[in-house]
Amino acid sequence: MCKILVLLLFSFCFFVTNAIVCREGYTLVNNKCIAFLPPYHNSGYYTSYDQCNDLGGNAVSIRTAIDNTAIAKLAINKGYLDKIWIGLECWEDNNPDDCIWADQQGNASRYNNFQPGNPQIDNGKCVYMIPSTGKWVSEDCFSSSITIACETDIIGACTHKFGDYCYHPIIGRMNHDEALNICEQMCGGSLVSIHSPEENAYIHALFNDPSIYIGAKMSNSARNYWSDGTNWNYDNINFSNINDGQCYTMSRDDGKWNSRGCEEYLSSVCKWKASSECQATCTGPKYREETGLITLLTHQLSYIQYRGVPPCYYVLHVPNGSAAIWFDSIRLDSKSSIEVYSDTGNSTPIAVITSENEYSKGSITSSGEFIKLVFNQCKDNCDVTRLYWWTAHFGMNYGARCGEVLYTNGVITSQNYPNNYPNNYNCTYYIQNPSGTRPMQIHFDHFETEENHDFVNIYNQQSGVLYYSLSGNLYSNATYILDALCQSVRIEFTTDGRNTFSGWSASFNPWYY
Numbered sequence: 176m177c178k179i180l181v182l183l184l185f186s187f188c189f190f191v192t193n194a195i196v197c198r199e200g201y202t203l204v205n206n207k208c209i210a211f212l213p214p215y216h217n218s219g220y221y222t223s224y225d226q227c228n229d230l231g232g233n234a235v236s237i238r239t240a241i242d243n244t245a246i247a248k249l250a251i252n253k254g255y256l257d258k259i260w261i262g263l264e265c266w267e268d269n270n271p272d273d274c275i276w277a278d279q280q281g282n283a284s285r286y287n288n289f290q291p292g293n294p295q296i297d298n299g300k301c302v303y304m305i306p307s308t309g310k311w312v313s314e315d316c317f318s319s320s321i322t323i324a325c326e327t328d329i330i331g332a333c334t335h336k337f338g339d340y341c342y343h344p345i346i347g348r349m350n351h352d353e354a355l356n357i358c359e360q361m362c363g364g365s366l367v368s369i370h371s372p373e374e375n376a377y378i379h380a381l382f383n384d385p386s387i388y389i390g391a392k393m394s395n396s397a398r399n400y401w402s403d404g405t406n407w408n409y410d411n412i413n414f415s416n417i418n419d420g421q422c423y424t425m426s427r428d429d430g431k432w433n434s435r436g437c438e439e440y441l442s443s444v445c446k447w448k449a450s451s452e453c454q455a456t457c458t459g460p461k462y463r464e465e466t467g468l469i470t471l472l473t474h475q476l477s478y479i480q481y482r483g484v485p486p487c488y489y490v491l492h493v494p495n496g497s498a499a500i501w502f503d504s505i506r507l508d509s510k511s512s513i514e515v516y517s518d519t520g521n522s523t524p525i526a527v528i529t530s531e532n533e534y535s536k537g538s539i540t541s542s543g544e545f546i547k548l549v550f551n552q553c554k555d556n557c558d559v560t561r562l563y564w565w566t567a568h569f570g571m572n573y574g575a576r577c578g579e580v581l582y583t584n585g586v587i588t589s590q591n592y593p594n595n596y597p598n599n600y601n602c603t604y605y606i607q608n609p610s611g612t613r614p615m616q617i618h619f620d621h622f623e624t625e626e627n628h629d630f631v632n633i634y635n636q637q638s639g640v641l642y643y644s645l646s647g648n649l650y651s652n653a654t655y656i657l658d659a660l661c662q663s664v665r666i667e668f669t670t671d672g673r674n675t676f677s678g679w680s681a682s683f684n685p686w687y688y
Contacts, residue, residue, distance in 0.1 A: 201327060204245045208327045209235060211255050219317035220260050220301040224277065227325040234262025235324040236276040238286050243309050246324060250306040258314075260323040263302040265294035265313055274302070287311065336449060337377045342367060343445045344381050351422045351437040354388050354445075355402060356469070364447030365403035366390030375411050378444055379430040388443040391423035391432060399423075403446070463491050466570040466584040469548075489548040490519055491569045498546045499572035499586040501538035501618070501682040502528075505565040510553040513565065517541040524549075537620025538586045538682050540572040568684045577602035584685075589668060589678030593621070596629075596670060596678040604666040605636065606683055615657045615664065615683060622649035622679040629670040631679065636663035 197208035210232070214223055224234050237243050250259050262277030274283040274294060290310040294302065299315035304324070314321075335342040343364075351366075358364045368390045369375050378389070390402035391410075399407050412423075413431040420436035435441075463469065469489060491498055500515065507513070507530040514524040518541070526539045539546075546569065570584030574592075581587070587604055589596045608615050617633065624631070626647035633643040633655065643655055657664060664683075 197327070202249060204249055205242050207235070207242070208232075209246060209249060210325050210327075211250060211253055211259060211322050212325050213322055214320050219315075219319060220321070220323070221316060223260060223321075223323040224262070227323055232325040232327040234260060234277040235326040236262050236278045236280065237288075237304075238276075238281075240286065240288070243286075243288050243304075247304060247306045247309040250304075250324070255322050256306060258303040258305060258312075258321045260301065260303050260321050261311065262324075262326075263311070264316075265296065265300050265302065268294065268296050270294075335381060337374060339449055341447050341449045342378065342381060344387075344442065349443070350440055351388055351392075354441075354443040355390075358443070358445035358447075364445045365401075367444040367446040368401035368403050368405045369411070370405070370409050372409070372411075375409075375425075375430055379425065379427075381444060382442060383427065384442045385427050386424040386433065386435070386441060388441050389423050389425050389432065390446070392437075393421045393423075393434065463489060463569065466493070467568070469567045469569070489550075491546040491548065493544055493546075493569070493571050496544065497572035497574075498541040498544055498569065499538050499682070500546055500548065500567055500569040501586065501620070503566045503568060503618075505567075506530075506563050507565065508553050508563050510556075511563070512551045514549040514551065515539050516547040516549070518543055518545050519547045521547070538572075538680060540586060568682065570682075570684065573604075575602055576604065578605075580605045580607060582607045584683065586680060586682045587666070588680045592678045592680055594677065595675040596624075596668075598670055598672045598675055600668070600670040602668045604668075606664040606666065608662045608664070608685075615661065615685060617655045617657070617664075617681055617683045619645075619649055619653045620680045620682065621677065622653060622681075623647075623676045624678065625671070625674045625676060628673055629676070630668070632667045632669075633657075634665040634667070635661045636665040637661075 197203050201208035201210045203209075212223060212226060227234055235246065237246065250256075263274050263283060264277075265271075265274040265283075267273040269292070271283040271287045271289070271294075274287070276282065288304075288309055288311050290305075290308075290312050293311060294300070294313035296313065298313050299318070301314055301316035301318075302311050303314050303321055304311055335344075341364075355366055358366050366388060367378055369378060391399060391407075392402060393399055399410065399412075401407060411430065411432050413426070413433050420434045422435055422437040423432045424435045424441060425432055491500065493499075505528070507528070509530050511530070513528040515526040515528070516523075517525045525541070548567075550565075568584050570586070571581075573579070573581055573585045573587045575588055575590045581604065587606075590600060590602060591597070606615075622631075622645065624646055629646060631643075631645040632641060633645070634641055635657075642657060642661075
């Protein structure tokens with residue numbers, strides 16, 4: 176098996192040079208990548224600011240006259256002649272010291288280009304630029320129809336460097352696993368590991384949120400480890416709350432590390448080895464074993480495919496069984512697709528998901544232990560004004576395993592599915608809660624039985640309480656959430672001696688709310 180994995184890894188390895196500088200839709204301006212996002216639903220500065228964050232950027236910060244002139248000129252060239260929001264908010268009349276940049280890296284005291292009499296807080300505390308003059312004017316933050324100037328980092332560039340490593344704060348809050356996934360796609364990095372008091376102080380200075388995820392985690396044996404595989408040779412743990420969760424965060428107050436739950440939505444910092452070449456975004460494949468969750472968000476470098484970068488590859492391996500994948504939520508743009516293959520060596524996909532059929536796709540099963548998933552992102556003329564994402568679970572395709580106890584994420588079906596089930600049939604499935612602590616989700620991709628005669632009954636195995644009794648035609652995408660106290664589920668499928676139908680297919684996994 177090791178030899179196979181080595182060969183696969185060699186086959187799918189790609190490298191991205193530092194010739195790639197800005198993501199699609201952004202223009203390089205004096206070491207900044209700039210795009211102008213039209214007003215989102217005419218809702219004002221904060222909605223546009225959030226949209227910029229969700230696309231992996233920030234409202235632009237301007238600290239020199241050279242940058243101000245260049246951004247104004249670019250706005251004119253792009254046809255934005257009236258007003259553009261910049262990332263500046265003010266709290267006192269005519270006082271640039273009280274005007275704070277959106278990147279939280281200082282105020283406008285060193286450089287500003289306010290029109291005389293500004294900022295004027297009675298008019299509003301948000302700031303726009305007039306491209307024709309480059310002057311700045313304060314305005315009501317809820318004024319509509321103003322485009323925002325959004326900036327992102329140059330791909331592969333170290334915006335924050337300490338020693339031999341690059342550090343990048345993630346804009347946008349996500350849970351621990353989602354943050355790890357995003358960091359992997361940023362130059363092959365990981366959530367930040369910290370190995371000295373000096374490095375801890377450097378990370379502490381990078382953020383202003385109350386706390387952020389770092390790459391430290393506690394294993395079931397209470398051994399601490401770093402997600403990037405480096406040695407644990409320094410810690411700054413706050414031992415007063417060491418039992419509050421398995422994942423570690425850093426506090427803004429004192430830089431101490433606190434244990435927290437891994438499902439909270441927090442900011443994070445990524446870290447990768449500084450080099451002249453950046454293995455950015457989806458250099459593949461990424462391996463996942465047995466069961467799990469894959470998340471592709473619009474944050475940071477994750478969604479749009481950069482010029483010269485290969486698609487995302489995921490190799491999913493479910494030992495000793497048949498692999499299955501199912502999508503919890505999905506929104507693709509018209510120029511992206513997801514190809515699913517039943518094995519790593521296959522050239523013909525068993526399913527292709529696009530924006531036209533995304534909502535009709537249920538669980539997809541492989542004929543063997545492997546699934547290869549290829550995400551073909553948008554490359555040219557991408558729509559950067561909307562949010563796109565997908566999340567998927569994968570696990571075992573159990574089929575109709577009557578009487579067995581099932582322990583990990585998977586797919587179960589009625590007998591003979593998708594063909595008709597038999598008459599006078601009785602099958603019982605026992606499912607242990609895959610997480611043990613989170614609510615469990617059961618999702619029916621398809622459900623068609625003889626109404627009021629053939630039933631699927633879902634019970635709490637410990638208490639015997641009947642949660643749901645299902646019969647008839649539920650169409651698709653029917654989801655049932657079981658409370659976290661339910662550690663074991665019993666599903667009974669019974670049919671009578673009359674008509675038969677195509678039956679049902681259901682996936683089950685922990686529910687992430």
